[in-house]
Amino acid sequence: MADQNFKNPNGKGDVTLKECKLTKSINDYDSRSERIPDVDKNYVDFGIQFKLAQIIESKEKTFDNEIPIHIALKGHMGTGKDHDIEQLAAKLKYPYYRIPLSGEVRDVTLLGSVQLYGDGVGLSLIHISEPTRPRLIS
Secondary structure, eight states, X not given: OOEEEEOOTTSSOOEEEEOOOOOTTSTTHHHHHHTOOOOOTTOOOOSHHHHXXXXXXXXXXXXXXXXXXXXXXXXXXXXXXXXXXHHHHXXXXXXXXXXXXXXXXXXXXXXXXXXXXXXXXXXXXXXXXOOOOOOOOO
């Protein structure tokens, strides 16, 4: 496995993570490998990947990589949240699943999913986005 370095925008304390290595012995190897995004050569990181890499590194060291981490990115539409997560997945060769939440998707639908929590054989990076909800103005 190759190492990927994430530079600290403040200049010191970079984070190095290993790329995900899927083995063909995994039952759903084909479906996972098809979900690894391509690296966008024009992508510019403004520091969010370093912050996410710090969280992944902490998970690997603290919990021996056995407990899933759920992260919600908040920001205005069009600011690149989806693309940041997708490019982190591309750089680390993680399968990437984007699950847009809408009125039809309930939390019960997501609980216990192998895709969400993994099976200990491979790691999946998942981004869940929630559309803007209308607000009542009085």
